[in-house]
Amino acid sequence: MAEPSKGLLRAQExxxxxxxxxxxxxxxxxxxxxxLCIYPVLEMMTALDIVPYRIFGDMRxxxxxxxxxxxxxxxxxxxxxxxxxxxxxYSFLDGIVTTHICDVGSSLSGIWNYTVRTPFSxxxxxxxxxxxxxxEQERGLLEDYxxxxxxxxxxxxTKERLQEAVRVHNEQRAxxxxxxxxxxxxxxxxxxxETIRVIKAIQSIPVDEGNKLLREVIDEVKExxxxxxxxxxxxxxxxxILDDTALPEMxxxxxxxxxxxxxxxxxxxxxxxxxxxNDPLDGLSHHYLVDIKCPRTFRTRDYTDVRxxxxxxxxxxxxxxxDYVRDWKADGVIMESVRYCDTHGYDVPGVRDxxxxxxxxxxxxxxxxxxxxxxxxxxxxxxFLEIIE
Amino acid sequence: MTTExxxxxxxxxxxxxxxxxxxxxxxxGGVEASEEGKPVAWVMLEGWSNAIxxxxxxxxxxPENYSSLCAAxxxxxxxxxxxxxxGYPTHLCGYARTCIGYSSRMVELxxxxxxxxxxxxxxxxxxxxxxxxxCDARFKWFQSLGRFFDAPVWTIESPYPGLxxxxxxxxxxxxxxxxxxxxxxxxxxxxKLLGKKMDWEALEYTGGGTNEIxxxxxxxxxxxxxxxxxxxxxxxxxxxxxALFRGAADPDVITKGFERMYDEVKExxxxxxxxxxxxxxxxxxxxxxxxWHSLGFLEQLADRGWNFVIESxxxxxxxxxxxxxxxxxxxxxxxxxxxxxxxxxxxEDYGPEEAEIxxxxxxxxxxxxxxxxxHIKDYQVDGVILHVLLTCRSTSAGLNLLQHRLLDVLKVPxxxxxxxxxxxxxxxxxxxxxxxxxxxxxxxxxxxxRKELGMPW
Ligand code: SF4
Ligand code: SF4
Numbered sequence: 001m002a003e004p005s006k007g008l009l010r011a012q013e014x015x016x017x018x019x020x021x022x023x024x025x026x027x028x029x030x031x032x033x034x035x036l037c038i039y040p041v042l043e044m045m046t047a048l049d050i051v052p053y054r055i056f057g058d059m060r061x062x063x064x065x066x067x068x069x070x071x072x073x074x075x076x077x078x079x080x081x082x083x084x085x086x087x088x089x090y091s092f093l094d095g096i097v098t099t100h101i102c103d104v105g106s107s108l109s110g111i112w113n114y115t116v117r118t119p120f121s122x123x124x125x126x127x128x129x130x131x132x133x134x135x136e137q138e139r140g141l142l143e144d145y146x147x148x149x150x151x152x153x154x155x156x157x158t159k160e161r162l163q164e165a166v167r168v169h170n171e172q173r174a175x176x177x178x179x180x181x182x183x184x185x186x187x188x189x190x191x192x193x194e195t196i197r198v199i200k201a202i203q204s205i206p207v208d209e210g211n212k213l214l215r216e217v218i219d220e221v222k223e224x225x226x227x228x229x230x231x232x233x234x235x236x237x238x239x240x241i242l243d244d245t246a247l248p249e250m251x252x253x254x255x256x257x258x259x260x261x262x263x264x265x266x267x268x269x270x271x272x273x274x275x276x277x278n279d280p281l282d283g284l285s286h287h288y289l290v291d292i293k294c295p296r297t298f299r300t301r302d303y304t305d306v307r308x309x310x311x312x313x314x315x316x317x318x319x320x321x322x323d324y325v326r327d328w329k330a331d332g333v334i335m336e337s338v339r340y341c342d343t344h345g346y347d348v349p350g351v352r353d354x355x356x357x358x359x360x361x362x363x364x365x366x367x368x369x370x371x372x373x374x375x376x377x378x379x380x381x382x383x384f385l386e387i388i389e
Numbered sequence: 390m391t392t393e394x395x396x397x398x399x400x401x402x403x404x405x406x407x408x409x410x411x412x413x414x415x416x417x418g419g420v421e422a423s424e425e426g427k428p429v430a431w432v433m434l435e436g437w438s439n440a441i442x443x444x445x446x447x448x449x450x451x452p453e454n455y456s457s458l459c460a461a462x463x464x465x466x467x468x469x470x471x472x473x474x475x476g477y478p479t480h481l482c483g484y485a486r487t488c489i490g491y492s493s494r495m496v497e498l499x500x501x502x503x504x505x506x507x508x509x510x511x512x513x514x515x516x517x518x519x520x521x522x523x524c525d526a527r528f529k530w531f532q533s534l535g536r537f538f539d540a541p542v543w544t545i546e547s548p549y550p551g552l553x554x555x556x557x558x559x560x561x562x563x564x565x566x567x568x569x570x571x572x573x574x575x576x577x578x579x580x581k582l583l584g585k586k587m588d589w590e591a592l593e594y595t596g597g598g599t600n601e602i603x604x605x606x607x608x609x610x611x612x613x614x615x616x617x618x619x620x621x622x623x624x625x626x627x628x629x630x631x632a633l634f635r636g637a638a639d640p641d642v643i644t645k646g647f648e649r650m651y652d653e654v655k656e657x658x659x660x661x662x663x664x665x666x667x668x669x670x671x672x673x674x675x676x677x678x679x680x681w682h683s684l685g686f687l688e689q690l691a692d693r694g695w696n697f698v699i700e701s702x703x704x705x706x707x708x709x710x711x712x713x714x715x716x717x718x719x720x721x722x723x724x725x726x727x728x729x730x731x732x733x734x735x736x737e738d739y740g741p742e743e744a745e746i747x748x749x750x751x752x753x754x755x756x757x758x759x760x761x762x763x764h765i766k767d768y769q770v771d772g773v774i775l776h777v778l779l780t781c782r783s784t785s786a787g788l789n790l791l792q793h794r795l796l797d798v799l800k801v802p803x804x805x806x807x808x809x810x811x812x813x814x815x816x817x818x819x820x821x822x823x824x825x826x827x828x829x830x831x832x833x834x835x836x837x838x839r840k841e842l843g844m845p846w
Contacts, residue, residue: 069789071777071805073480100549103525107786109551113755114790121755123551128521128528129544133571137548140563144554298519298528298544304574306582308541340480342782346529349476349536366478 007220008194010213014201015245021205022053023092031094031153034118036081036108038269038292039099039126041284044146046207047165048153054203055090056243056265057081059369069115074104075340076369077241082108085116095120095152097145100128101296102343122148129298130290139285146281162280168207169274175214176202176270182221183259184328187230189221192237192248192258199265200243228257233385236260236324238351239336240344247336247367250374256385260328262321263336268294271320293320295343314354321351322358332388333362334381338369361388396666398691404650405624408631411643412458415450415635416508422448423512428583431511431540433527435520436727437572438545440599440637442518444591445579449518450511451634456487457681460811462507465682468494469812475536483780483811485530492537516582519544524783543578546571553755555731556748568724576720589719596723598640602632605647606705612654614768617663618698619654622675623687624664629703663696670694671832674765676701676791676803677776677784682813689822693829699768701761702784707737738763758794765801769846772832773803779815800839804828 005013014021022032032051035042045052057080066083084090096118098109109123124141127134146157179198182189190198198217202210221227233256237248242263251258261267272291277283289297301316324330333355337344348364355362363384367373423429429448432438442449459465460483468490473479475493477486494503495513502510517540519531528544535542548564555561576587606629613620628650636643656662663669675697680686687697709729713722735744743759750757765773773795775788788805795801804824808816839846 067789069793071785071789073777073779073807074782074786098551103782104786106549107783110756111787111790114758114794117754121553123554123755125548125550125554127546129546131546131571131574133567133574134546136570137546137563137567140567141550141554144557144560147557295529296525298521298532298542300532300542303543304578304581306541306578308535308539310535310539313535337478339478340782342481342525343529345478345481346485346526346533348478350533352476353536364476 007213007216008198011194011198011201011217014204014213015197018056018200018204019053019092021209022051025051025206026092026094032092033095033097033120033152034090034093035097036078036105037099037101038264038294039101039288040097040124041142041145041288042207043162043165043169043274043280043284044142044149044157045097046169047157047161048149048155050149050153051206052203053093054200055081055085055096056200057241057369058084059244059246060371069111070104070108073340075102075338077243077338078104078108080369082111082115085112085118090116090118093118095122097122097124099124099126101126102341104340120148120152127289128296129303130300131303135285135289138289139281142281142285159280163276165207166274166276166280166283168211170276172202172207172211172214173270173273175211175218176267179214179218179221180260180267182218186234186329187228188234188257188259189224189227190217191228191252192261193245193252195258195261196242196245196248196265203265228252231255231257232389233257233331234259234329236262236321236328236330236333237266237336238262238321238333240338240341241265242336244371246371246374250378251334251381254378254382254385256381260324260330262293262324264294268292293317295347310353311357314350314357318351318354321355322360325360331361332384333360334384335362335364337364337366339366398665398667398688399621399623400662400664400666402620402624402628402650402653402664404646404653405628408628408643408646408650411631411635411639411646412454413508415638416455416511418638419448419450420502420509420512428515429512430516430518431514431531431534432518433520433531434633435522435527435545435547437547437568438518438520438575439634440592440595440723441572441576441579441587443595443637444588445576445583445585446588447516447579447583449634449638452488452491452511453484454630454634455491455508455511456484456811458507459487459491460681460813461684463682464505464507465811466813467505477533480780482524482526482530483778483809485526486780487811488530489533489537492534496537514538514540516540517542521546522549524781526781526783541582543575545575551755552731552751552757552760556751561730565724565728568728569718569720572724573720592719592723595637595640596726598644599632599636600708600726601644602636602640602647603705604708605644605651606632607708609647609651609654610699610705612651612658613698615658616672616769617661617665617669618672618696618768619657619662619664620698621664621687621691622679622697622700623684625700625703626679626684632705633703664698665691665694665696667691667694669696671771671829672696672698672769674699674701674768674770674773675776676773677788678702678778678781678810680776680808680816681810683808683816683818686818686821689818690825693825695825697774699764699770701764704764707734709733709737758798761791762794762799765795765799770801771836771846772828773801775803775805777805777807779807779809779812781810800835800842800844802828802831802835804831
């Protein structure tokens with residue numbers, strides 16, 4: 001029998017055939033629950049031995065069925081997810097968990113329930129602010145979520161099981177950060193394209209298997225001599241969903257390496273651990289509401305402060321980007337977003353203002369989540385590279 | 390030979406004009422307050438903050454309404470262009486982009502109101518009150534105004550759970566307590582900002598008054614079930630802004646305005662007068678936000694005998710009497726008066742039997758195809774216009790699904806019209822009219838289908 005593949009090759013295989021492992025595990029009696037975005041508190045699924053399986057779209061597949069249920073003026077990524085759901089690509093799921101990521105993400109939960117009809121569904125109405133009340137509310141919502149998952153599995157989510165899940169997910173976060181450390185070198189030891197494959201792979205399999213995969217990838221990448229070539233520019237990519245390698249492929253096909261990212265199929269879910277609190281729901285609610293930095297949350301210096309100052313506000317919201325740029329020695333930032341993503345769209349001038357204020361060049365690219373849409377952007381990226389050189 | 394001019398197709402309500410004028414007063418009041426050094430807040434429309442702000446003596450103006458005013462007066466485009474020049478993507482909410490352009494223009498004028506601003510303009514705010522309710526624009530837009538003003542932003546959080554999740558044990562009480570605490574935190578913030586204490590008695594007036602206005606609006610809508618429909622949606626839209634934006638500031642005046650409107654509509658019902666000056670050939674519902682820049686389109690449709698007897702946006706909630714005697718905390722009274730248990734609303738709206746079916750469907754499927762269709766049945770609607778907006782996700786995302794449900798459950802056809810609240814270029818009136826003409830046959834067909842199925846209209 002052939003040896004099972006490992007490391008980067010295995011990540012690529014999972015990337016190309018995401019559901020295979022989930023289906024195997026389902027045959028063994030495990031429940032597989034799909035989730036949208038990075039907010040559905042995966043630790044709580046893991047604690048009950050549920051396989052969390054992230055729902056992605058497919059920018060290479062034309063949307064043919066979803067338009068009848070959701071107007072084209074909405075996030076094409078979510079439309080693509082629904083399209084795949086309607087084409088029964090997610091029919092194996094035992095459940096789906098959505099959160100209030102954005103307007104359409106929220107609406108999609110109702111539309112999915114009506115059309116795709118996955119047997120179990122739960123929607124977490126994640127608050128938008130960091131108010132103390134919001135934190136209490138998030139915690140209360142997680143209690144309801146816990147009940148719903150317990151009903152689904154017929155098992156009790158004990159404190160010990162949940163603490164263990166937090167530990168193993170924190171381990172995953174640490175491993176991803178370790179992997180990203182390897183991107184600090186010049187040239188980076190792993191490319192932007194490979195990074196997306198790895199992240200997408202670990203979001204398709206149970207967390208312990210993901211950790212094993214990450215260890216293999218890290219070991220392999222450290223030793224490799226076939227990594228990315230040195231290029232003139234090192235770039236950071238900020239923005240909305242990037243669940244396909246096409247965009248980094250286009251960028252890395254030019255004279256640039258994507259060395260760091262702030263996107264939700266990238267670093268966003270992994271930079272920062274969940275605090276191991278006595279009651280794990282405290283640490284989890286804090287992490288998912290406060291620690292994850294995504295434009296869907298209204299973040300401000302001190303929400304009780306009656307004074308306001310734009311530059312301080314920007315620094316509070318975006319200074320982590322400056323740190324990324326400094327630590328990963330990026331020469332510029334590509335801001336990207338799918339069309340009709342409002343949460344990211346409103347932040348574009350602010351992110352640019354902030355980057356300008358700290359002397360980091362940036363460019364904004366908007367696309368409609370199709371492969372074809374990326375070709376014309378190539379010229380713009382090329383022009384940007386000429387500026388930053 | 391002289392030919393008598395045909396009367397306009399829409400039969401406007403006289404009582405509407407006084408209400409519409411109240412909105413202009415809001416802007417005049419804002420400018421006056423600012424000139425007198427009093428605080429002015431820019432506020433996103435949501436269920437809670439307006440009454441609190443007015444009880445605290447803050448003058449409130451509403452950029453989303455102001456943007457629609459700019460669109461209606463044809464002056465929005467330069468503001469949209471400015472927003473684009475500032476780097477905001479063009480798919481963002483048209484109201485937001487108008488306001489962003491307006492704010493950028495104010496900065497250019499050192500904080501002065503742009504001379505081209507209609508209705509006297511909106512003065513510079515001391516506070517921005519955003520909202521986590523309804524759409525992302527409601528807080529992202531105000532957050533992004535930091536580029537133009539150093540006014541603090543407070544985002545009011547309110548629960549927006551899924552249907553099944555609302556039914557979970559303890560969820561309702563948790564949401565009530567969340568709201569009470571959240572609004573108290575907002576009051577504490579206002580007290581700090583304004584250096585004065587909350588006037589809780591005033592909140593009973595500003596908050597309670599809105600309920601009274603809604604009661605009249607509800608009664609008017611009940612009258613609109615008559616055949617022919619006595620009030621066209623055009624008048625509803627013209628008047629509703631007074632209730633939404635001015636109701637908490639001057640509840641008595643606005644209540645009287647709607648009371649007068651009730652009398653006028655009642656008189657029309659008694660006399661069999663319609664909201665259009667043509668025979669009512671089709672009764673319609675308008676789903677989504679209005680095309681503020683092209684309201685003349687309704688005149689053309691009215692000319693074809695289309696009467697929009699009801700609409701989805703801004704429908705008043707059913708009035709209820711709640712025993713508040715056991716609650717002494719004024720904020721708790723304020724919240725409990727309005728935040729309702731889903732089960733209770735469904736039982737009152739649909740009657741006990743249908744409500745149970747709906748509740749079972751929600752518990753089982755997380756959704757019910759019957760929800761949101763009640764008005765179609767009650768108003769015996771022949772067809773529905775679904776206004777899919779280029780720049781508003783929250784009111785557009787569910788419209789295609791609604792199209793399926795209307796047909797599946799009620800055999801009522803609908804027509805999608807694409808456009809925008811602000812951007813006139815997104816709407817093609819000639820094409821929309823052509824599609825509307827063709828839609829008449831579809832409405833005729835489904836009338837027959839409903840008849841064959843023994844449905845009441
Ligand atoms: S890309 Fe934007 S609009 Fe789409 S799901 Fe993500 S946050 Fe929502
Ligand atoms: S509901 Fe739509 S139109 Fe209204 S503010 Fe939100 S995005 Fe804009």
